[in-house]
Amino acid sequence: MKYNLSEITEVIKNRRTIYPQHYSSRVIHKEIIEHLLQNATWAPTHGMTQPWRFKIYTGESRNALAESLSSLYKKLTPEDQFREDKLLKIQARPFQSSAAIVVYMKRGDNPKIPEIEEISSVACAVQNICLTATAYGIGSFWSTPKVIYAPEMNEILKIRDQDKCMGIIYLGYPNEDWPKGQRKPIEYVTEWYD
Numbered sequence: 001m002k003y004n005l006s007e008i009t010e011v012i013k014n015r016r017t018i019y020p021q022h023y024s025s026r027v028i029h030k031e032i033i034e035h036l037l038q039n040a041t042w043a044p045t046h047g048m049t050q051p052w053r054f055k056i057y058t059g060e061s062r063n064a065l066a067e068s069l070s071s072l073y074k075k076l077t078p079e080d081q082f083r084e085d086k087l088l089k090i091q092a093r094p095f096q097s098s099a100a101i102v103v104y105m106k107r108g109d110n111p112k113i114p115e116i117e118e119i120s121s122v123a124c125a126v127q128n129i130c131l132t133a134t135a136y137g138i139g140s141f142w143s144t145p146k147v148i149y150a151p152e153m154n155e156i157l158k159i160r161d162q163d164k165c166m167g168i169i170y171l172g173y174p175n176e177d178w179p180k181g182q183r184k185p186i187e188y189v190t191e192w193y194d
Contacts, residue, residue, distance in 0.1 A: 015131055036132045040128045043121055044120075045121045056099060065168075069090045094170070098171055099170075101171070105121075138172065
């Protein structure tokens with residue numbers, strides 16, 4: 001075997017969504033975040049378009065992210081669907097996290113490559129970030145509030161209309177035990193053909 005498969009399997013099986021309210025105040029060093037991003041760039045990419053892009057918010061810059069997200073939520077949410085508790089969560093999450101990474105897809109120029117393949121590449125990059133964070137003992141939460149898909153989010157991020165924000169990855173060291181998880185056995189989700 002080329003790699004320690006049991007360790008790789010454990011990292012995959014132990015990746016969990018850990019919400020920012022469960023993070024400690026411990027700061028994640030820039031070098032670790034850079035390592036997460038380096039691993040993200042090794043995701044599969046059709047035609048080597050490498051469509052993933054990242055905007056990292058730490059320290060005081062989290063104010064701008066919190067303000068942008070909460071303003072969008074207030075602006076875009078119909079009155080009958082507006083929830084004060086959701087607004088408070090959106091405002092708090094950047095500050096509960098050591099870092100927040102806004103992930104977006106930069107659409108390539110090759111019309112032969114369908115957009116879904118670019119989106120899938122970015123999703124794989126996100127998984128690489130989350131797996132690497134798990135290996136470091138860092139919690140991650142891939143947040144996708146509805147407002148990130150609005151054209152106004154592209155304006156805030158200063159990205160083109162054809163590009164797509166795909167979420168915010170909140171990162172932090174958990175302040176409690178690592179959560180356990182479970183999945184259905186593969187028999188429930190597979191069909192074999194000989």
